[in-house]
Amino acid sequence: MPVLYQWYDIRDLSYAVEQLLEWIGDWGPHWLVYVVSAIIGGAAIFGLAAGTAIFNVWLERRAIGRIQARLGPNRLGPFGLIQPIADMLKLMLKEALFPRRWDKALFILAPIVVYIPAILVFAVFPVGRGMTFVDLNVGVLYMLAVSSITAIGVFMAGWSSNNKFSLISSMRVIAMLVSYEIPMVLTLLAVVLFAGTMSLNGIVEWQHDYRVPLIVLQPLALFVYLFSATAELNRTPTDIAEAESEIVAGYNIEYSGMRFGLFYAVELVNAVAISGIVATLFFGGWWLFGLDRWIPGWMIFLGKLYAFYMVLIWMRGTLPRLRIDQLLGFAWKIMLPLALANVFLVAVEVLVWEEYELSAAVVLPVFAVANVALSGALVVAWTKLMSFHFDELPKAAVLVPDSGLVFAQHAPPVPAARRSWAPAPAPAVEEVAGGSGSG
Amino acid sequence: MPDVTTEPLVVNFGPQHPSTHGVFRMRVTLDGERITDVDMVVGYLHRSMEKLAEERTYIQNIPFTDRMDYLSAMSNNLAYCLAVEKLAGIEVPERADYIRVIMAELQRIANHAMAIGAYTNDIGTYFTPLMYMFREREKVLDLFEMTCGARLTTNYIRIGGVAFDLPPEFLPALRRLLDEMPERIQEYSDLLLENEIILARSRGTGVLPADLAINASMSGPMLRASGVAWDLRKADPYCVYDRMQFDIPVGVNGDNYDRLVVRLEELKQSVRIIEQAVEQLPGGPVKVNVPLAMRPPAGEAYARIEAPKGELGFYLVSDGGPTPYRFKIRAPSLINLSVLKELLVGGTIADAIITLGNIDIVLGEVDR
Numbered sequence: 168m169p170v171l172y173q174w175y176d177i178r179d180l181s182y183a184v185e186q187l188l189e190w191i192g193d194w195g196p197h198w199l200v201y202v203v204s205a206i207i208g209g210a211a212i213f214g215l216a217a218g219t220a221i222f223n224v225w226l227e228r229r230a231i232g233r234i235q236a237r238l239g240p241n242r243l244g245p246f247g248l249i250q251p252i253a254d255m256l257k258l259m260l261k262e263a264l265f266p267r268r269w270d271k272a273l274f275i276l277a278p279i280v281v282y283i284p285a286i287l288v289f290a291v292f293p294v295g296r297g298m299t300f301v302d303l304n305v306g307v308l309y310m311l312a313v314s315s316i317t318a319i320g321v322f323m324a325g326w327s328s329n330n331k332f333s334l335i336s337s338m339r340v341i342a343m344l345v346s347y348e349i350p351m352v353l354t355l356l357a358v359v360l361f362a363g364t365m366s367l368n369g370i371v372e373w374q375h376d377y378r379v380p381l382i383v384l385q386p387l388a389l390f391v392y393l394f395s396a397t398a399e400l401n402r403t404p405t406d407i408a409e410a411e412s413e414i415v416a417g418y419n420i421e422y423s424g425m426r427f428g429l430f431y432a433v434e435l436v437n438a439v440a441i442s443g444i445v446a447t448l449f450f451g452g453w454w455l456f457g458l459d460r461w462i463p464g465w466m467i468f469l470g471k472l473y474a475f476y477m478v479l480i481w482m483r484g485t486l487p488r489l490r491i492d493q494l495l496g497f498a499w500k501i502m503l504p505l506a507l508a509n510v511f512l513v514a515v516e517v518l519v520w521e522e523y524e525l526s527a528a529v530v531l532p533v534f535a536v537a538n539v540a541l542s543g544a545l546v547v548a549w550t551k552l553m554s555f556h557f558d559e560l561p562k563a564a565v566l567v568p569d570s571g572l573v574f575a576q577h578a579p580p581v582p583a584a585r586r587s588w589a590p591a592p593a594p595a596v597e598e599v600a601g602g603s604g605s606g
Numbered sequence: 607m608p609d610v611t612t613e614p615l616v617v618n619f620g621p622q623h624p625s626t627h628g629v630f631r632m633r634v635t636l637d638g639e640r641i642t643d644v645d646m647v648v649g650y651l652h653r654s655m656e657k658l659a660e661e662r663t664y665i666q667n668i669p670f671t672d673r674m675d676y677l678s679a680m681s682n683n684l685a686y687c688l689a690v691e692k693l694a695g696i697e698v699p700e701r702a703d704y705i706r707v708i709m710a711e712l713q714r715i716a717n718h719a720m721a722i723g724a725y726t727n728d729i730g731t732y733f734t735p736l737m738y739m740f741r742e743r744e745k746v747l748d749l750f751e752m753t754c755g756a757r758l759t760t761n762y763i764r765i766g767g768v769a770f771d772l773p774p775e776f777l778p779a780l781r782r783l784l785d786e787m788p789e790r791i792q793e794y795s796d797l798l799l800e801n802e803i804i805l806a807r808s809r810g811t812g813v814l815p816a817d818l819a820i821n822a823s824m825s826g827p828m829l830r831a832s833g834v835a836w837d838l839r840k841a842d843p844y845c846v847y848d849r850m851q852f853d854i855p856v857g858v859n860g861d862n863y864d865r866l867v868v869r870l871e872e873l874k875q876s877v878r879i880i881e882q883a884v885e886q887l888p889g890g891p892v893k894v895n896v897p898l899a900m901r902p903p904a905g906e907a908y909a910r911i912e913a914p915k916g917e918l919g920f921y922l923v924s925d926g927g928p929t930p931y932r933f934k935i936r937a938p939s940l941i942n943l944s945v946l947k948e949l950l951v952g953g954t955i956a957d958a959i960i961t962l963g964n965i966d967i968v969l970g971e972v973d974r
Contacts (some may be wrong), residue, residue: 225884235734235737237737252607268893307827331617332617335615335617335636335955338638404730404803412727412838412959413956413959413962414730415624484732484734485734486731486803487804488729488730488807488956489806489807491955492639492954523644562799562800562867565857566854566871584632
């Protein structure tokens with residue numbers, strides 16, 4: 168198949184942009200090229216982020232509807248496709264209320280601080296071969312840094328609303344972010360160690376060159392990253408920050424109109440970003456075993472992105488929410504040690520590979536098998552070590568038979584171990600207030 | 607410990623809150639996420655039913671009971687009618703008694719489906735189990751609609767029997783529901799009871815010891831989950847429950863998980879009871895005629911039933927006039943709610959919400 172490299176080659180939309188920029192460079196002032204390229208790139212990533220977000224409103228509602236044995240939105244347009252537009256119009260037309268005694272600057276700034284980083288992450292995505300807005304050589308670091316700004320915005324929102332529910336929510340967000348950022352960074356470190364570069368493009372190229380998606384080499388990293396990333400997405404099982412049934416809506420409880428709309432959009436955009444990161448780092452981005460020569464790379468990328476996005480929808484439709492102490496305990500007791508062990512494992516493997524100058528064709532299959540096996544063993548062993556045991560108490564009711572005892576206490580004596588599940592008794596209020604126990 | 611004192615955070619849950627199941631209000635004192643004190647405020651939905659009833663005839667009072675626990679109207683009707691019948695000494699035809707049992711047990715299925723669904727919703731699933739539970743509840747409500755035209759406030763069970771005989775399409779539809787129920791219940795048990803997150807959240811939270819449950823006069827699934835096998839259908843049979851074979855499910859720990867387990871098992875037992883009732887269903891009239899302005903002889907009567915939420919009792923005093931002299935309701939929701947503070951203090955906010963949801967209150971009944 169001849170390689171075209173023409174502007175109409177849709178396998179890589181950057182050819183068209185290049186031609187346009189060259190044409191501008193021929194006749195226009197020299198600075199115009201930079202301006203136009205920035206506008207095109209910015210519009211492209213904003214279009215990607217916003218477009219997928221709008222589409223995903225529909226997709227998510229339909230998919231969850233199916234999961235819940237109902238139809239989902241189906242009145243507006245074919246299959247309810249206009250529904251997200253209607254939702255958006257409603258949000259824009261609504262009055263933006265504000266609470267009394269608000270912290271005005273922070274309150275207005277918070278949705279913006281949350282929204283912009285969510286879009287910025289898309290700047291480093293290799294959407295297709297060569298279709299990257301900025302090919303940063305520290306792409307992974309940039310991605311982590313930018314996406315963690317969101318938490319500041321969330322905390323600003325929670326604090327400035329002057330509402331106790333949103334304050335509780337902000338405290339939860341900070342606790343969760345501090346806990347999950349560490350395993351997240353460590354897993355990405357493992358990926359970077361294997362690929363030897365922090366550039367997202369470079370990582371995809373590495374997977375392309377060695378013809379192996381990193382999921383095969385790094386199953387444990389994907390598992391840890393998946394859970395840590397969902398923790399920052401406000402989706403079940405980790406949506407404690409805006410636990411609707413507990414703290415109503417959490418940090419965005421006082422927001423209305425399009426200010427709330429931005430928070431709502433951020434969740435969707437973040438979910439797309441996480442799916443994109445997983446697709447890029449673990450599933451090879453635009454590369455798919457040579458299929459990218461015929462199918463445009465950006466289509467492959469979007470396909471992988473949506474495949475993973477469906478997993479997120481599925482999780483949201485199925486799983487209940489964890490309590491905050493369980494969630495943080497999971498981060499520190501399970502995720503962090505596993506991520507550390509994974510980094511160690513990868514470091515040893517890479518060292519062996521480089522030191523003995525082994526051929527990749529020999530060494531990568533061995534690593535893949537070894538890593539899959541070791542990951543499984545590690546998870547099982549570690550959970551055993553942390554004495555996570557499955558509940559041995561009966562999971563069915565005791566049936567008092569027909570002819571038997573009625574109005575009798577049927578409970579067997581309570582086993583001593585059971586008491587440990589009961590929450591620790593709270594300190595008496597007098598002690599806290601008077602400080603009498605401080606001696 | 608440094609000499610720092612911090613103010614406890616007092617948070618107001620309700621009366622407008624997604625998880626207070628109505629207009630219930632809790633003033634919760636928090637130390638971080640941990641609850642140190644709970645203050646319950648009820649009465650936002652007080653409609654003064656007990657006083658209103660003194661101005662209305664015995665028959666006019668039946669629709670009030672529908673609006674009390676609006677999720678199980680049939681049971682409320684039944685308890686009230688039993689009390690009036692006891693007061694006036696009315697004998698009910700046998701067929702009516704069987705129909706009452708069928709309706710009461712269908713109502714229990716609808717109520718527990720709602721309770722389990724709302725509980726899982728409080729735990730944080732995005733409405734999925736609730737929607738599944740609504741499937742079964744919907745079918746039960748369709749059966750009600752078929753019989754008496756109403757779905758929620760049925761006003762079907764009347765003094766001296768039931769309002770209408772069962773329509774011809776009722777029994778086939780009921781048969782279809784009964785045939786699919788065991789499979790569905792098994793599906794829910796598999797999905798909910800084995801879920802690690804539900805286990806982690808429900809086990810050991812909101813523990814109600816058996817002695818406290820008895821002392822606080824708890825009843826229904828709350829009491830049985832604590833391991834006390836107390837069920838009025840066995841202990842003080844009414845209608846024709848003494849002819850039915852069924853088991854009483856009890857829990858071991860008295861925690862949220864056991865309440866969930868007990869409710870799921872009660873669904874099974876209800877199906878079993880309905881099957882027997884349909885099998886034994888005799889022919890004959892469904893109602894004895896009572897005068898519209900009935901005047902029971904002076905005296906008093908207390909009738910109680912095992913409503914889905916617990917022991918529902920009506921205490922009626924008659925002075926021989928056309929209206930009750932005193933009309934007192936022993937509402938299970940209110941009494942089950944009374945131990946809330948003991949269950950919540952020491953737990954976290956998340957536990958508080960699921961525990962409150964699992965008590966299965968209906969504010970119409972709490973405040974009356």
